[in-house]
Amino acid sequence: MKTITNFENKKVLVLGLAKSGESAARVLNQLGAIVTVNDGKPFDENPAAQDLLTEGIKVVTGGHPLDLLEEDFSVMVKNPGIPYNNPMVERAAALKIPIITEVELAYLISESPIVGITGTNGKTTTTTLIADILNADGKVAKLSGNIGFPASDVASKSTADETLIMELSSFQLMGIAAFRPKIAVMTNLFSAHLDYHGSQENYEAAKWRIQENMTADDFLVLNFNQAKLRNRAALTAAQVVPFSTTETVSTGAYVADGHIYFKAEKIMPVADLSLPGEHNVENALAAICVAKLSGVSNTAILSVLTTFSGVKHRLQYMGQKANIKFYNDSKATNILATQKALSGFNHRTLWLLAGGLDRGNGFEELSADVADLKGMIVFGETAPKLRALAESLAIPVYDSENVATAAVLAYSKAEAGDTVLLSPANASWDQYKTFEQRGDLFIDAFTGLEEK
Template sequence: MKKIKNFENKKVLVLGLAKSGESAARVLSRLGAIVTVNDGKPFDENPAAQDLLAEGIKVVTGGHPLALLDEAFELMVKNPGIPYENPMVVRAIEKKIPIITEVELAYLISESPIIGITGSNGKTTTTTLIADILNRDNQSAKLSGNIGFPASDVASKSSADETLIMELSSFQLMGIDQFRPKIAIITNVFSAHLDYHGSQENYETAKWRIQENMTTADFLVLNFNQAKLREKASHTNATVVGFSTTEKVDNGAYVMNGQIFFRDEKIMAVADLSLPGSHNLENALAAICASKLSGVSNQAIVSILTTFSGVKHRLQYLGKKSNIIFYNDSKATNILATQKALSGFDNSSLWLLAGGLDRGNGFDELATDIANLKGMIVFGETAPKLRDLAETLGIPVFDSENVARAAELAFEKADENDTVLLSPANASWDQYKTFEQRGDMFIQAVAKLKEKKN
């Protein structure tokens, strides 16, 4: 960790705890800042605040009193999830208090080069692939950022001979100033988080900030399958490296005749990728770009891309029982995510498990994607809607009370060499606290099936 003087004796307000706020408070304190933490959760229900107080850091909990900002703070480190319309943030802006997110702090203290990954979909898979590939090549890579490991905490413990592989959300990127990754990736840009950003334009602007401090010495990896990202290539100072599944890219990764190439060098066959789906082919191309730019051997790339079983709950391969294959894609909380998952399978031998929270939408746009499915198991509040769609298309459909029973039912109905895919197309909150809890129940159900004797 760089022993920077930027924060010495500066009054800093950390707004919002969670993992990133807790990490930021500790790092700032070590750097000599006079830190105050403000979190809405009451003190007696707030173990993180209790720990920080015990370490000598001032905490204000149970609400966000505007009067706190009268204490002449010189900086606010804001939890990314707190919107800029929050009264505390609005008041800070009025007082001209600079506002950053914790990833900016991580950059300022990091001795390690950073590979930053953002995008609407595929961030976590791409981030994990890159880290696994670099580590397989004996380059020390550490996961950080939006993937669950606070960036400032990881940066504080990393050295110059390591690389931070940092997943970055649009929320985090709105709070950067000097942040500059050595390699940046934008996997894709779709409509998302409009309730936070207010418009698609604002959302895309936030994503594009990942490259704003980059120079020609840095590399910006863009998805050339998307016209809007291809057009952006001429609006950056970074050296652009593209990837595409549909055409040759001179300076980047592409697919031709069933083979994957990087700058005209053959890397591997598409058919050898362990993860199914066109979206995962894009993720693999993005990971190959970052890996080759980092000097990684083809052997390490192929080793990971042919064996990677997926990030948990994101098209995660769970193995076989009686030659029936199971995949857990509980992270598919909307129709688009399920459409992408379905693109990687043969519908004629596929059983789709779907359903969840009813947000009032229909599912007609799924019709083309689920045509000719072997069968469907539906559950949750949207089960009736999904059942009606399946019946309209002539797809065998069965009801289940939850995903555990859905796994059992699919196994009972499936034939040898069929695939069972949990890809709900719905949020989980009607029956489960999180998509992780839903996916864990499915994983446990499949594990029990595998333990049973044939």
């Protein structure tokens, strides 16, 4: 990592631990900062704080005392999940203490060029595809950021001949100052996180910050299927590289005659993509743009895009039993995500497993997307609502206790050539702590199925 002096002998407050806060505290300590960590979890329940204390880092736990800010801090490194209306953050802003997130620190210390990926949907799949393609070509690409690997930790261990492939949330991008990726990707923009940002306009502005420090030497990959992103193309200093599934964009990646092209060069047939769904064609196009800008061979691109089985819990192909395919899309915690998943399958042979936390909404929006399904298995708090939807459309529907029993029931009903898709359209919190736990139990149930 770069040995920078920005923080040397300066008081820095790390607000909120989790993985990114813990990593930031250690990196700052290495850089000679006088670090204080403040986390709401009590000390005796806080292993991370205990570890940092043994390393000589000051920790304040069990609450967020405002008088802590009287210590004349030079900067606050805020956990992305902590909103800006938090009293500590508001007080720091009033005191004109610069507030950054950990990805800014990662940028400042990184010797590696950064490829930054943001957007509402498809970030994790696109990020993983890009890393896999670059690595397949013999390069060293490291996953980092919102994908589960703290950016500052990865940056501190990376070298100039490696590349950081960094997934970036709107929360993280609100806390940048100098951050500048060599290549940036914006997959799409839909409505999300309005409780945090206050408005769709604020949310989109936070996402757009990914390019604010980019120059004509950098590349911004944009989804031209969306007018709102196409219209932003004139608002950046970076070189815009578009992708589209609906039209020929001569300076980027596009679909024509059933094939994917990059700048008129034929790359591969769309039918050879291993991941189903129009949204995954978009993800593949974005990844191809980055790969070609990075000098990657078509051989490496094809080797990944024709075999990639998906990110765990995100339309993940698990395999088949008795010639019945199983997909795990537990990450589909809302109706839009399930609609996107359904778009990639033949509904006549598809069994949908759905249900979860009841947030008071109905499921009428799903009517057109599920109308011709072979069957549905429903579970969780919203099972009665989903059953009513299925019955109104004359779709065979069966109740099940949970996701594991739903997998077994679907297997018993499905025939050779069918597909079973877990895409719940609901959050998991009625029965499970996380969508990952829900997906893991589905995987376990699939693994335990016996050939019939």
